[in-house]
Amino acid sequence: MVASAERRGARASPSRAGSAAEVTDEYFSRQRTPTTQLPDPEPLVANLARGVMEVLSGVREVDQLARWLAEDAYRKLVIRSNLAARARSARGVPATRPHHRVLSSRHMSPADGVVESVVVVAGPHRTRAIAMRLEGTDGRWRATSLALL
Structure with a gap:
């Protein structure tokens, strides 16, 4: 219940909208490999x-x-x-x-x-x-x- 409330808050918050794009870039852009x-x-x-x-x-x-x-x-x-x-x-x-x-x-x-x-x-x-x-x-x-x- 708390997790779904946090997700709804994350969608509604304009300050967190930019961080979603950063997370997407983090996982889908080229990744350095050791x-x-x-x-x-x-x-x-x-x-x-x-x-x-x-x-x-x-x-x-x-x-x-x-x-x-x-x-x-x-x-x-x-x-x-x-x-x-x-x-x-x-x-x-x-x-x-x-x-x-x-x-x-x-x-x-x-x-x-x-x-x-x-x-x-x-x-x-x-x-x-x-x-x-x-x-x-x-x-x-x-x-x-x-x-x-």
Whole structure:
């Protein structure tokens, strides 16, 4: 009986209306996940680096990596892949599947639920480094930043 009276009071009170939106955001927005509840980031780092190189080679669509990329990282990769496609078409080079292999990778964790990695990838013509920042959200890793060097 007391609980139902409190609920009625919560609906009628204009000062508590804002707190309901905050509670909704608390449960339905992206939730940070601690490192102990996340899988090992090494396989994702290596596969994401290979995927980025394949996108820039023109043999993989950026959309195939979208689930592992945050919005800003996704947009930057789309822009970079469009520039690479224009450069390939200007040279008249067709998109072929190159063999990329990960030479080394280094990781560090500046905060709980955050991993920063640098991956060195060897391709058929040159060796590149990819720096990425992974953050744990909703129980999985997502790349929030990508830099191709």
